[in-house]
Amino acid sequence: MLLSSAAVPSAALGQPAQAGAGERGKIMRLLRHMTLEEKVGQLFVVEVYGQDAQTVTETAAAGNQRLYGVSTPAQVIDKYKPGGVIYYTEGRGPDNLRNPRQIATLSNGLQAAATGQRRPIPLLIATDQEGGSLVFRLSAPATAMPGNMALGAGRSAADAYRSAEVIGAELAAVGINQNYAPVADVNVNPANPVIGIRSVGEDPDLVSDLVAAQVDGYHDGGVAAVAKHFPGHGDTAVDSHFGLPEVTHTRAQLEAIDLPPFRAAIDERVDAIMTAHVVLRSVDPSGAPATMSKSILTGLLRKRLDYDGLIVTDALDMRGATSTYPPHVAPVEAVKAGADQLVLAPQMDVAYNAVLDAVRSGQISMRRLDESVYRILRVKLKRGLFADPLVDVELAEKVVGAPGHLADAQVITDRTTTLVKNDAGVLPLTGDPRSVLVTGWGVTTTRTLGEAVRRRGQTVTVLETGLTPSPARIAEAVAAAAANHLVVVSTNNAAGIDATTGLPTASAAAQQALITALLATGVPIVVSAMRNPYDISRLTGVSTFLATYGYTAGAVESLTRVLFGEVNPAGRLPVTIPRADGSGALYPFGHGLRYGS
Structure with missing residues (x-):
C-alpha cells in the first residue's frame, strides 16, 4: 500500500524547531514510498539470537526459530523489517555481546540487512548501558562508569556528562546508536525493588x-x-518486571x-523517553x-x-504489561496511547x-x-544513519576501554564513595x-576487595558468605574474624523489605x-x-x-583508597536514610564525612 502526499499532514509530523525543511522533505519522501507493512515494521524493536548477522550457532538458530520462525538475525530483519534491534547478554538469551570487534561486526551485518531491503532504512540498534553495577550490557573491556546514585553522591554535573559521553562513545564505536539511559526516576521510596541505585537520588533538582x-x-x-521511566x-514497591506497580502520587506530587x-x-532535546508499566x-x-x-x-x-x-x-x-494485556492487545493499545517504538512485543507474528x-x-x-x-525516521536521520550506518571495526577495538576512558572512570568514582559513619575512628x-x-x-x-x-x-x-548466609557460614566467618585484627564486610540490600509481609527479606535478615x-x-x-546505602538503617551497633x-x-x-586514606571521602548521601522504626531520618540527604574535618 502506497501513501499519497495528501494523506500526510506535515504540520502534525514534527515541529519546525526539531526538523528543518530539508530534513522534513527527506522524511516525507520516505514516508510516501513506504508500504503499510514497512511502516508497521518500523514500530517494532526486536531481539535477535547470535553474535553474527548471517552465521549462528544451533542454539542461536533455535532461539530465532522459536521467536520468529527463521534462523539468523539477518533473516529476522528481512522478515519483519523492524525499525530497531536491542542487544542483550547471554543471561537474557540472545547473547549478542562478546567483544568490541564482534559487536561492531554484528551491527554492520544487521545494518547491511536493513539497508539491503527494497526500501533501505537503517536500524536503531539499542541496549541498556546505564552505568554502575545493575543494568549494563557491555562488560570488560568496556569502561564501567559509576551508576546514577554514585553520580548523585558525587554531585557533579560535569562528571555525569563525562560518564555519559564515555558510555556513548563506546556504544557508538560498536554500532549501538540508541542507549536506554539515563534513568530519570526520583527514588523517594527506600524499599523500591527495581530502581534504587539506578536513580540519581531523591531530590528532584539534583536528579534533573x-x-x-x-x-x-x-x-x-x-x-x-532515552530518558526513563515516564x-x-x-x-x-513492586518490580514491573514481575507485576504492575501503582504510583499513588497526587498531581501536585507528580509535578514536584x-x-x-x-x-x-x-x-x-532528548531523543526519546521510555514509558513505565x-x-x-x-x-x-x-x-x-x-x-x-x-x-x-x-x-x-505530549500536550502538557x-x-x-x-x-x-x-x-x-x-509482567507489568502482559499481566493486563494479551499479545495482540498490548502493542495496539500502546500505539493508540501515543507510543512510537514497541520494544520486545511477545509473539511477534501476533503483535505485528x-x-x-x-x-x-x-x-x-x-x-x-x-x-x-x-519520529523514528527523524532520529535515524539526526544520528546520521542514512548517510552511513556502518562502523569501523578496527576503531571499535581502540575506543572501547580506551586508557583515557578507564582513567576518567576511576577519578569520577573516587569522588562518589561516601563515609556515612566513623564513630570509632577506625578510618582511615x-x-x-x-x-x-x-x-x-x-x-x-570480596575477592577484588x-x-x-x-x-x-x-x-x-577472604571468606565470601553469599547473599543469604547460612548459620554455618556465619559461624565460619565468626571463627575467621577472631583470628584477624580487622574485618571488612560487604553487604547487598541488607535493609531489603518484603513488599507482601513488610518484614526483612530472607537475604536481608541473614546479612x-x-x-x-x-x-x-x-x-x-x-x-x-x-x-543500597539504606543498609545502615538495619545494622544496629555498626560504628x-x-x-x-x-x-x-x-x-x-575507590572503597579501598578511602579505607586507607589515599582518597578523602567526598561523596554525600543523595537520599535520606530513614530510621528502621519509621520515626524520622537516621542520616539526612547530603550527609557525608571527610577525614580531618
Missing part, C-alpha cells in the same frame, strides 16, 4: 541537573539518549517530584499502565510537557499482525501511524601491617545476622554497602559504615 548533563553527554558521545518509577527530570531532559490514577483513573494510557502519554507527555520526540515502551514482555489489522480497520489511523514512523587505616578478614556478599566483590587490601601490605583472608555475629567478636568491623552505590572494579578500588 544530572539527567540533563547525561542527555548532553550521550548525544555528544554519538548515541540517542511518568516516574521512583516510588514503587516525578516530572522535573523529564522536563529537564526535554529541555536538552505503572498505574497512575491521579492522571488516568482507569488504572491502565502508563504504557497503554492515552491520558499519560498523549495528554501529559510539549514533547514531540520518540516515545519508547518499556519491554512489552514484562495485530497492529497491521488495527491500521487497516481504522482502529489506528494512518495519520497516527505516520506520526510515529516520522594506617599502612601498618595487619591481618584483615574480607567477608560478606559477592564472590567477585581482598586483592586491593593485600596490595596495601596487609595479610588478607543482618552475619553483622550482629561479627560485632559480638569485639574485632573492629567496617561495613560497606555495595548496593563504621560506607556506601559505594555499586560493586564495579572501580567502586571497589
Whole structure:
C-alpha cells in the first residue's frame, strides 16, 4: 500500500524547531514510498539470537526459530523489517555481546540487512548501558562508569556528562546508536525493588541537573539518549518486571517530584523517553499502565510537557504489561496511547499482525501511524544513519576501554564513595601491617576487595558468605574474624523489605545476622554497602559504615583508597536514610564525612 502526499499532514509530523525543511522533505519522501507493512515494521524493536548477522550457532538458530520462525538475525530483519534491534547478554538469551570487534561486526551485518531491503532504512540498534553495577550490557573491556546514585553522591554535573559521553562513545564505536539511559526516576521510596541505585537520588533538582548533563553527554558521545521511566518509577514497591506497580502520587506530587527530570531532559532535546508499566490514577483513573494510557502519554507527555520526540515502551514482555494485556492487545493499545517504538512485543507474528489489522480497520489511523514512523525516521536521520550506518571495526577495538576512558572512570568514582559513619575512628587505616578478614556478599566483590587490601601490605583472608548466609557460614566467618585484627564486610540490600509481609527479606535478615555475629567478636568491623546505602538503617551497633552505590572494579578500588586514606571521602548521601522504626531520618540527604574535618 502506497501513501499519497495528501494523506500526510506535515504540520502534525514534527515541529519546525526539531526538523528543518530539508530534513522534513527527506522524511516525507520516505514516508510516501513506504508500504503499510514497512511502516508497521518500523514500530517494532526486536531481539535477535547470535553474535553474527548471517552465521549462528544451533542454539542461536533455535532461539530465532522459536521467536520468529527463521534462523539468523539477518533473516529476522528481512522478515519483519523492524525499525530497531536491542542487544542483550547471554543471561537474557540472545547473547549478542562478546567483544568490541564482534559487536561492531554484528551491527554492520544487521545494518547491511536493513539497508539491503527494497526500501533501505537503517536500524536503531539499542541496549541498556546505564552505568554502575545493575543494568549494563557491555562488560570488560568496556569502561564501567559509576551508576546514577554514585553520580548523585558525587554531585557533579560535569562528571555525569563525562560518564555519559564515555558510555556513548563506546556504544557508538560498536554500532549501538540508541542507549536506554539515563534513568530519570526520583527514588523517594527506600524499599523500591527495581530502581534504587539506578536513580540519581531523591531530590528532584539534583536528579534533573544530572539527567540533563547525561542527555548532553550521550548525544555528544554519538548515541540517542532515552530518558526513563515516564511518568516516574521512583516510588514503587513492586518490580514491573514481575507485576504492575501503582504510583499513588497526587498531581501536585507528580509535578514536584516525578516530572522535573523529564522536563529537564526535554529541555536538552532528548531523543526519546521510555514509558513505565505503572498505574497512575491521579492522571488516568482507569488504572491502565502508563504504557497503554492515552491520558499519560498523549495528554501529559505530549500536550502538557510539549514533547514531540520518540516515545519508547518499556519491554512489552514484562509482567507489568502482559499481566493486563494479551499479545495482540498490548502493542495496539500502546500505539493508540501515543507510543512510537514497541520494544520486545511477545509473539511477534501476533503483535505485528495485530497492529497491521488495527491500521487497516481504522482502529489506528494512518495519520497516527505516520506520526510515529516520522519520529523514528527523524532520529535515524539526526544520528546520521542514512548517510552511513556502518562502523569501523578496527576503531571499535581502540575506543572501547580506551586508557583515557578507564582513567576518567576511576577519578569520577573516587569522588562518589561516601563515609556515612566513623564513630570509632577506625578510618582511615594506617599502612601498618595487619591481618584483615574480607567477608560478606559477592564472590567477585570480596575477592577484588581482598586483592586491593593485600596490595596495601596487609595479610588478607577472604571468606565470601553469599547473599543469604547460612548459620554455618556465619559461624565460619565468626571463627575467621577472631583470628584477624580487622574485618571488612560487604553487604547487598541488607535493609531489603518484603513488599507482601513488610518484614526483612530472607537475604536481608541473614546479612543482618552475619553483622550482629561479627560485632559480638569485639574485632573492629567496617561495613560497606555495595548496593543500597539504606543498609545502615538495619545494622544496629555498626560504628563504621560506607556506601559505594555499586560493586564495579572501580567502586571497589575507590572503597579501598578511602579505607586507607589515599582518597578523602567526598561523596554525600543523595537520599535520606530513614530510621528502621519509621520515626524520622537516621542520616539526612547530603550527609557525608571527610577525614580531618
